[in-house]
Amino acid sequence: MHPNCNDIAQPHPLLPMDINRALARNEPICRYFYPHTTTPTTPLVITSYLTTKNTSRELSTIESMTSKSLPTRTTLSSGTFYQIYPPSFADSNKDGIGDFRGIISRLDYLSDLGITGIWLNACFDSPFKDGGYDVRDYTKVASRYGTHEDLVELFHQAHARGIAIILDLVPGHTSEQHPWFQQSAASKYTDFDDRYIWTSHAFEGGAGLAFIGGEHPRNGAYIINFFKSQPALNYGFAELTQPWHQPVDAPGPRANQDAMVEIMKYWLSQGADGFRVDMADSLVKNDGTSKRATIGIWQSMLSQVRAEFPNAIFVSEWGTPTQAFEAGFDADFYLDWRGNGYNLLARNTDTPLERRDDASFFNSDSATGAQEFLDMYLPQWERTHEAGLFSFISGNHDCPRLAPRLNEQERALFFLFQLTMPGLPFIYYGDEIGLPYAEIPTKEGGYARTGSRTPMCWDSQLPNGGFSLGDAPLYLPMTDTSQNVAQQRERxxxxxxxxxxxxxxxxxxxxxDGFADLEFDLSLLKKHPKVMVYRRTHHHGDSVLIALNAGNKPIRVELQQPQAHELFRCGDVTYPDLSDHSVVELGPTSGVILSV
Structure with missing residues (x-):
C-alpha cells in the first residue's frame, strides 16, 4: 500500500469510429490500431486527501437499499456515466454472452465506483450483422440478452441505486430484416414505399450515396448507411437534385419522424431514462455542414417527447455541440475524430497499436503538446458551455482502448483530466481497470473495433475471469486476465x-460540476508544452485549480496560490515550501487538484 493512501476505501468481496461511419458522415476516417506488443506496466502512484468510507453492503432484497436521487436532465452535470456493451459485461445464464441479468448482478460494483448513469449499447432485436446497430424491431429486446421483463427489472434495480439508464437509439437505418423494409422492398405498392430511400429503377445509382441494387423485387436500388444490411431510413433531402429525392416534409419522412417519437415514448414509459442517439447529425441527406434540416427534425421530435417526459435525457453522437444543443440534446460527445482535437490526447497514431508509434499528449514519451488540442476545444466550449454538456469519453465500442499503449500511470493522468473537465464524462466499461485492446478476428461486423469489445474481467481466479461461469464458448475470447476487478480492488x-x-x-x-466555468493558463504552454494548468469555478464562487504534467521530465510550475489546499494528487507532486503551495514541482506523468 502506498504510504499516502491510507484513507482510500478498502476492498471488499465482489458481489475507432469505423470507416463506414466516417464515409457516411463525409468526415475524416477514424484510424484503427492493431496491438502487437504490450506496454510495460509502471507502478501507479495516487494519493487522495478526501476521506471516504466503504459503501459496500450485503442486501437480500432491493427494497432494503437506501434510496439515492436519480439523475435527470437538470441534474446530469455533477454525475459520471458508464458505457456497457451488453454481450461483454457479465453473463448470468452461462451461455457465454453477457445479458441484462448479468448487468443487474454488477450494479453494486457500479454504485461503489460512483456511477450515476449507464449508457447501454444497442440491445434491441437484431440479426447482429453490425453488433446490434441493425435493428429488426425497435420495441423488442434481443433475446440473447434476456426478456423484456429483465430489461425493465434492470431499470428498477438501477434506479434504486440512483443510476439512470439511457438506451441506444439508432434512427438512421434499420436491418434489412425489419418489417418496414420488407414491405418497402416489395414489388407492389405499400404504405412503407417511401420509408426508405430508393432510386427510380434498379440500374440507377445513388448519386454519390452508397447503394445496393438487384437484391429485392422492387424496381430500384436502396441507399445504405454502412453495410448492405443497413438500409437508410428516409428523412428527406435538404437539397433535391434527383427525381427520387423527397423533401423533409414528405409523407415518408414525416412517418419516420412520428415512428421514432413513438419508439422513444414507449421505452421511456417502460422505465428508460433517455437515449444516446447514434449518428444524430446525419438523418437528412444533402444537409451540408450547417445541418439545418436535421436540427429542425430533432427540435420537433424531442419537443414532442419532452411534452410527455420532461426529464428525459438525450445524448447525441454528433461531435458539433453548437448544432447538437440547438437541436435539443442535453449532452454531445466530443468524438474521437481526427482533426477535432480530441484524438491528440490519447489516440494520436496512424500505425499499429504500439507505444513507440503513438504521438498522444498523454504518452509521456511523445512530443505532442496541449496547444493544438486547446486551439480546437476551447472555441467550441466557449460557444456552447451554457447550452449543454460537451462530453469527454474514455473510449467506446468504436475506437481503440487506452491500454496497452498508455501505461497505467498515464491512464491515471488521463482520468484526472477527463474527470475534472466540463461536460458529462463517459467511462467505457473496463477502462477503469485498464482492460486492454486485443487483436482478435472480427465478430458481428466489428472488424478492427472488435478488439475493444472483449469480456470484462472480474476475477482472474474464476473461470473465464468471472465473466461467465459456464462451459459455453465466450462471445469473444478473454485474452488477458491480468487486469481484473478483484485485483484492482485489493490494491x-x-x-x-x-x-x-x-x-x-x-x-x-x-x-x-459539468457547467462550472473553465479557464486555462495558456502562458505556460510555450515553455512547457506538455503541462496543463486550468481553473474550474462554480458560479457560487467555489474554485479548484488543476495542474498536470504529461511529460517524462519533472517541471516546476508557479501557481501563485499560496493559500491553496491540496485535494488530490496523481504521481510525484512536491512543494519547495510546505506552507506555501504557490509553487509546485510536478514529477513525470503527475497531476494535482488544489482548492483555491
Missing part, C-alpha cells in the same frame, strides 16, 4: 481506486 493504489476517488470528488465539489 489501494490501483487505477480503479484512483478513478473512484476522482468520481467522488467530481460529485462533491461544485467547482467540478
Amino acid at each position: 489501494a493504489d490501483s487505477l480503479f481506486h484512483h478513478v473512484q476517488k476522482l468520481i467522488q470528488l467530481r460529485s462533491q465539489l461544485p467547482a467540478l
Whole structure:
C-alpha cells in the first residue's frame, strides 16, 4: 500500500469510429490500431486527501437499499456515466454472452465506483450483422440478452441505486430484416414505399450515396448507411437534385419522424431514462455542414417527447455541440475524430497499436503538446458551455482502448483530466481497470473495433475471469486476465481506486460540476508544452485549480496560490515550501487538484 493512501476505501468481496461511419458522415476516417506488443506496466502512484468510507453492503432484497436521487436532465452535470456493451459485461445464464441479468448482478460494483448513469449499447432485436446497430424491431429486446421483463427489472434495480439508464437509439437505418423494409422492398405498392430511400429503377445509382441494387423485387436500388444490411431510413433531402429525392416534409419522412417519437415514448414509459442517439447529425441527406434540416427534425421530435417526459435525457453522437444543443440534446460527445482535437490526447497514431508509434499528449514519451488540442476545444466550449454538456469519453465500442499503449500511470493522468473537465464524462466499461485492446478476428461486423469489445474481467481466479461461469464458448475470447476487478480492488493504489476517488470528488465539489466555468493558463504552454494548468469555478464562487504534467521530465510550475489546499494528487507532486503551495514541482506523468 502506498504510504499516502491510507484513507482510500478498502476492498471488499465482489458481489475507432469505423470507416463506414466516417464515409457516411463525409468526415475524416477514424484510424484503427492493431496491438502487437504490450506496454510495460509502471507502478501507479495516487494519493487522495478526501476521506471516504466503504459503501459496500450485503442486501437480500432491493427494497432494503437506501434510496439515492436519480439523475435527470437538470441534474446530469455533477454525475459520471458508464458505457456497457451488453454481450461483454457479465453473463448470468452461462451461455457465454453477457445479458441484462448479468448487468443487474454488477450494479453494486457500479454504485461503489460512483456511477450515476449507464449508457447501454444497442440491445434491441437484431440479426447482429453490425453488433446490434441493425435493428429488426425497435420495441423488442434481443433475446440473447434476456426478456423484456429483465430489461425493465434492470431499470428498477438501477434506479434504486440512483443510476439512470439511457438506451441506444439508432434512427438512421434499420436491418434489412425489419418489417418496414420488407414491405418497402416489395414489388407492389405499400404504405412503407417511401420509408426508405430508393432510386427510380434498379440500374440507377445513388448519386454519390452508397447503394445496393438487384437484391429485392422492387424496381430500384436502396441507399445504405454502412453495410448492405443497413438500409437508410428516409428523412428527406435538404437539397433535391434527383427525381427520387423527397423533401423533409414528405409523407415518408414525416412517418419516420412520428415512428421514432413513438419508439422513444414507449421505452421511456417502460422505465428508460433517455437515449444516446447514434449518428444524430446525419438523418437528412444533402444537409451540408450547417445541418439545418436535421436540427429542425430533432427540435420537433424531442419537443414532442419532452411534452410527455420532461426529464428525459438525450445524448447525441454528433461531435458539433453548437448544432447538437440547438437541436435539443442535453449532452454531445466530443468524438474521437481526427482533426477535432480530441484524438491528440490519447489516440494520436496512424500505425499499429504500439507505444513507440503513438504521438498522444498523454504518452509521456511523445512530443505532442496541449496547444493544438486547446486551439480546437476551447472555441467550441466557449460557444456552447451554457447550452449543454460537451462530453469527454474514455473510449467506446468504436475506437481503440487506452491500454496497452498508455501505461497505467498515464491512464491515471488521463482520468484526472477527463474527470475534472466540463461536460458529462463517459467511462467505457473496463477502462477503469485498464482492460486492454486485443487483436482478435472480427465478430458481428466489428472488424478492427472488435478488439475493444472483449469480456470484462472480474476475477482472474474464476473461470473465464468471472465473466461467465459456464462451459459455453465466450462471445469473444478473454485474452488477458491480468487486469481484473478483484485485483484492482485489493490494491489501494490501483487505477480503479484512483478513478473512484476522482468520481467522488467530481460529485462533491461544485467547482467540478459539468457547467462550472473553465479557464486555462495558456502562458505556460510555450515553455512547457506538455503541462496543463486550468481553473474550474462554480458560479457560487467555489474554485479548484488543476495542474498536470504529461511529460517524462519533472517541471516546476508557479501557481501563485499560496493559500491553496491540496485535494488530490496523481504521481510525484512536491512543494519547495510546505506552507506555501504557490509553487509546485510536478514529477513525470503527475497531476494535482488544489482548492483555491
